[in-house]
Amino acid sequence: MNLFYLLLRSSWQIVLMAGLAGLLNGGSTAGLIALINGTLSNFDGGKTTWLGWGFLIASIVLLATHFSSQVLLVKASQGAIFQMRLLLSRQILASPLRTLENIGNPQLLATLTDDIEAVSRSFSILPGLFNAIAIVAGCLIYMAWLSWSTFGIMVGLIAFGVFSYELLAGRANRYLRLAREEQDRLFQHFRALTEGNKELKLNRQRRKAFIRQDLTTTASSYRQYNLRGMTIFATAASWGELLLFVTIGFILFALPQLLRSEQSTVSGYVITIVYLMMPMQQVIEAIPLLSKASVALKKIDSLQLSLANDSLAEVKDEEPEIVPWQQLTLDQVTHSYAGGQGDSTFVFTLGPIDLTFKAGELVFIVGGNGSGKSTLGKLITGLYTPESGSIYVDGQEITEANREWYRQHFSVVFADFFLFDRLLGLGKPDLDARALEYLEKLRLTHKVNISEGHLSTTALSTGERKRLALLTAFLEDRPIYLFDEWASDQDPVFRKFFYTQMLPELRNRGKTIFVISHDDRYFTVADRLIKLDYGKVEYDKTVSNP
Structure with a gap:
C-alpha cells in the first residue's frame, strides 16, 4: 500500500x-x-x-x-x-x-x-x-x-x-x-x-x-x-x-x-x-x-x-430482517485465546460447548472469575467466531454470510459497555416519550433529560451509567437480551428491582434473556442455571421457581 x-x-x-x-x-x-x-x-x-x-x-x-x-x-x-x-x-x-x-x-x-x-x-x-x-x-x-x-x-x-x-x-x-x-x-x-x-x-x-x-x-x-x-x-x-x-x-x-x-x-x-x-x-x-x-x-x-482491502469494509445498506425463532444451538463450540496481549505462555480454551436454548428462556450463566462467562456471551451474541463447532438458529448454521443478520437479534449490556450520548439507530417518532417512560422506571428523570434522542448528560456514577445503557437496550426491543454483570454496581434496592421485576417482565414479553451474574441469592429467578468452570460446563440445570 x-x-x-x-x-x-x-x-x-x-x-x-x-x-x-x-x-x-x-x-x-x-x-x-x-x-x-x-x-x-x-x-x-x-x-x-x-x-x-x-x-x-x-x-x-x-x-x-x-x-x-x-x-x-x-x-x-x-x-x-x-x-x-x-x-x-x-x-x-x-x-x-x-x-x-x-x-x-x-x-x-x-x-x-x-x-x-x-x-x-x-x-x-x-x-x-x-x-x-x-x-x-x-x-x-x-x-x-x-x-x-x-x-x-x-x-x-x-x-x-x-x-x-x-x-x-x-x-x-x-x-x-x-x-x-x-x-x-x-x-x-x-x-x-x-x-x-x-x-x-x-x-x-x-x-x-x-x-x-x-x-x-x-x-x-x-x-x-x-x-x-x-x-x-x-x-x-x-x-x-x-x-x-x-x-x-x-x-x-x-x-x-x-x-x-x-x-x-x-x-x-x-x-x-x-x-x-x-x-x-x-x-x-x-x-x-x-x-x-x-x-x-x-x-x-x-x-x-x-x-x-475494500471487501472487509463493505457496509450493507439493507436492514437485516429480525425474525421469530424457536431454538438456538451451540454444537461443539470452542474458542481459545492467550492469557494476555503478546503472552503465549498461557492459553485459555472455552469448550467444547454443547448447549441448546429455547425462545423465551431466562438463563443465568454463572461461575468464578476467569471461567469463560463473558467469552461464552460473546460467542452467543456472534461477536466471537467459534474456532471449531457451529452455532445454529432453528437448524440454520451461522456463517460469515449471515452473521450480521444473527447479531441484530441481540440487545446487550457488557461489563465494559460504552455509552453513547445519543440514541443512535432508533429513529422512531415516539422515541423521546418512550425513553422518558424508561427513564422513570430506571429512576433517572431527576438527573437525565432527553430531547430529540439526545441525552442531556452521561457524566453519572457507574451504576447510573449502566441504567442508561439498559435504557438503550430496552428501546432496541430485540428478541434476545444479554446482561453481563449488570447488577454488580447497583444498590441493593435497585438490584432487587432488576432481578425480581425487570427480568420477569422481559420474559413475560417473550424475550430470551441471558444474565451473567454472581448474585446467587437471585438464581431462583432463572429458568436455567449454567455454571462454567475453567472453560467447561460444570452443570446445566433447570431451576424450580418458588
Missing part, C-alpha cells in the same frame, strides 16, 4: 488530468528557460520581438497549468484523505472483535490519530511535489536538448547524489520506524495516566516510578529516534544542496575546459540549474514527510487493517 495508489483509487480521472497539466507545466517551464537563454545569447532586435511574444505565451501556459494541476491535485488528495478516514473506520467496525482486542486500544488510537495525520500531511504536500517533479523533468529534457554530452555528466552526478541520499534516507527510515513503535508504548502510558490517575495520586512511589521508569523513558526514546531520523534527513538535504552547488561550479569552471562547450550551452545549464534549486528543495523537503507516511501505512497494514 502506498500514497499514490490511494490517490489513484480516490479519483484516477482527476489524477490523470492533473498529470497532463503537470506535463504541460514542465514543458512550458523548459520552454520559458530556453527563451530566456536564447534572449541572453542573442540580442538581435528582430528575434527579440518574437522571443518576447514566446515568453508571454509560455508564462501564461505555465501559470495556467500550474494553477489547474494544483487545484486538481488538492481535490484528489482531499478526496483520498476523506475516503481513507471512512475506510479505516469501516475496517475497524468490520474487523473481528478478537483481532481488535489483540491489537489493543492504545495502538488503535495511535493509528486513528497520528498515523492518519501523517498520511494527511503527506497528501497536503503532493500538489506542490507533483509540480516540482514536472518542472524538474521539463528542465532535464531541456538540458538534454542543449547538449547530450553535458547531460550525460549531469546524469552521473544526479545518480551519485540519489544513491548517497538513499543510503542516508534508509538509515533515517529505520529510526522513524523505531519511533513509531515507541509511540504505541507512549499511548499505553497515556492510557495509564488517564485511567489510573486516582491510583497514581494516592501513591507517591508508584507515581514517581511511573513518571521516571515508564513515561519519561518511553518519551525519551521516542524523541531520540525521531531526532536521529530527522537529523539524518537534514544532513541528506544539506548534502543534496552541496552537490547542486558543486554541479554549478563544475559547469561554470570545468565544463568549458573539458568539452569546449559553447557559451550558450553553459549559460543555459547554469540558468536551468539555478531555476531548479527551489523545486529540488521542495522534493528533498517532502521526502521525510513521505517517509513518515510510508511508516504509518505499513503500521496500518501490520494491524491487519489494510486500506487496500
